[in-house]
Amino acid sequence: MRKYLYIFKSNLMTNLQYIGNITIGFITYFVVIFIFANLWKYIYSDQSKLINGYSMEQMIWYVILTEILWYATSGRKLCNKISDDVKSGNIAYNLNKPYNYIGYALFSHMGEAILRGFLYTIAGVVIGLFLLGPIENFDLIALPFIILSSILATVINVILVICIGLTSFWVEDSGPFYWIYSKLILVFGTMFPIEYFKGIIEVILKYSPVYVTTYGPAKLLVDFSYQSVINIFLAQLIYLFIAVLISLLIYRKGVRQINVNGG
Amino acid sequence: MLMVVKNQIRCTLLALKYGIMKEMLNRTSFISNVLFMILNNASMLIQWLVLYSLKDNIGGYSFKEVMLLWGLAASTYGVSRAFFASAFKLSDTINKGKLDAFLVQPKSVLLNAITTHVSSSAFGDIIFGFAMVFFYGFSLRVFLLFFLFTVTGGLILVSIAIILGSLAFFLENSEIISDNGNNLMVHFATYPDGIFKGVTKILLFTLVPVGLANYLPIQAIIEFNITKIVFVLLVTSFIVFLANLVFKIGLKKYASTNLMSARV
Amino acid sequence: MNVIEVKNLSKTFKVKIKEKGLKGSLKSIFKQKYKTIDAVKDISFEVEKGEIIAFIGPNGAGKSTTIKMLTGILYADEGSIEVLKINPTKERKRLAYEIGTVFGQKEQLWMHLTPYDNFKFFSAIYDIPEQVAEKRIEKLKILFELNDFIDTPVRNLSLGQRIRCEIVASLIHEPKVLFLDEPTIGLDPVVKENIRTLIKRMNKELKTTIFLTSHDVGDIEKLCKRVIIINHGRIVLDDSMENLKYHYLNKKIIEVKMKEKVNLDDEEGITILKDKGYNLKIEVDTQYKNVADVIKLLDPDKIIDINISNIPLENIISAIYKNEDK
Structure with a gap:
């Protein structure tokens, strides 16, 4: 485990040099949040009203956190990197190294994601307080749960993206798969809480990655309850277990592919 | 004079043809780029479906009208990126001294510099945009106006890109400013102007002229308002003129500059 | 007849000075300090029609600056330039029809197109009618021995083949003066030799005046009858190749x-x-x-x-x- 922490740390340190570049991305983030805030202010013309159980402030804070998770993960970059590793044969060099490739990819990317997440959180809190003021009934006790569940959400997200990247063992371009996945997260996961979708879609979303990668942490932020904590952490742990299992399986199958083709 | 214009057009069209030929080299990736961009835009339908299930009217727009707005945002974006993709890389062209190659040619430096690259996925944006005309309700009038405003909006986006890109003549690291500026135009373009108020609204019709590229044209189509149509045409000509002027001033500075760092 | 006339040409550059350390970086945000250097200082020379002239000097001597001023890319601070009796600053476009340029380090060709398509593009740039263009391409194809790869995309060509195409592309409008900026840079000796032979042949057949910058002495020895040596922005020597050899050889x-x-x-x-x-x-x-x-x-x-x-x-x-x- 120590070596993975070391991988994590060195990647974090490397990315510290690029803090400038990361902060420039804030501009886009601010604009997105600003537009959403305007949109929800318009839709909640009666601001004391609840829609699908959420107040206007809750809706905007929800987007603030889901967008942080989105920018922190920067999945496209990761997917491209994994694809490149597979296609360039780089992955073969990792075979005889004393670590697991999945673990390596996960921890090195997390080094970057945690840093980005941290910086974006500062930006998010600033713009949130500026636009809305503090969240109503926010209890500091919720904080550790939100942070932990955000980290779990990112870990699961990263592993799933690694799985998608690894499909490059078999397909020419994993881009379309990533595209579908990212659209699922973006359209169903960042803008609206799951309760906004009705009928069968709501049911499906509750079992989809959306629930554990974006909805979960954001729900804990805007509507904390111990019941949600139990539900969300349980779901995240199950997802984590399955995601790790699937990634290892895909990796093992894929590597066999290399051996068959002789690299 | 007429001959000069004709020759310039011949050149520019040839450059675009070659740009398209390059993108077509790999036909599968060209088609998949186009298709995915159409799907990409279409996925936003879901967001609007949800929003309009809450309210029939958002920022003064009905669902169909918002889709038309979204369509115009896509088609103007598409036109600007499909044919003038290199306008959005202008600061890089300037910083790396790549303008020199165009300066020794007897043609418009600006036009040559912004037509060196064609983006295939942007064609998907154009197709999606025009599909929204049918979603809104096809009539020849709507279609022709939409076409007209796709051109004017595209020209405005390209002009903004030129002005932002020309900052490289005067500032260091202007690339960040220009990237963010161009992004701003895109982010605002897909949301109805009615949700913005006060200073933001003023900004959207001046400094970040999304209003002139998208909002006003949509109003003009919906209301069939001749004054607004003429106004859009005039404003577009002005912005194009302004972009030309800024680039010209910048180019003059480039040629007489004595700043070494800009040339290395 | 003089093709190029340069009198008392000067150009200064400002270079930023950055002070060391974080403090210096912060300071430079508010107030930039500049140092002025003379890129070109009071140079005068003439080039006759049909000449091949070498303009040489170490890196940063002012070669590129001079060539940029001669072609209208840069304006001069002081002095006068006439290329074919045209002032490059005032009539850049008109001059462009009369001159050709090859920058060895910067590609002007479209990489994914064939040389033939590229030549067609440059014909359009210089308003050359279709049939005329066809004839010229045919002629230059033979002169520069492009037959084997005229239909191969440029990106698949070797560096030497590419440079040959660059030169042909810059000759499509039959310029009276050709500016070659480091044409053989990065080439291996055999290819260099080949390019030199072709340039020499071209000069002989088309009577094009050639203004060549290089820091490869071989280029100069093989090609030029006259040499101008420039260092620190000043002309150090302007003499015939023979004299140079006689005095120093x-x-x-x-x-x-x-x-x-x-x-x-x-x-x-x-x-x-x-x-x-x-x-x-x-x-x-x-x-x-x-x-x-x-x-x-x-x-x-x-x-x-x-x-x-x-x-x-x-x-x-x-x-x-x-x-x-x-």
């Missing part, structure tokens, strides 16, 4: 392998460069002693091997540079 290098040791100390006009007993390397100043006398001094019977050569032009030029620096 009055020295010969002799390397010999002897059967016995010889003593050449204190002989006038001889400098010993290397002495390893039986192996000698000496420099002979032919104004004082001719080569035959030296060989007599050595005793021809005892020579196992001998090699007589000129001082490489490279050394001459660097000697001139060094003199200037002092």
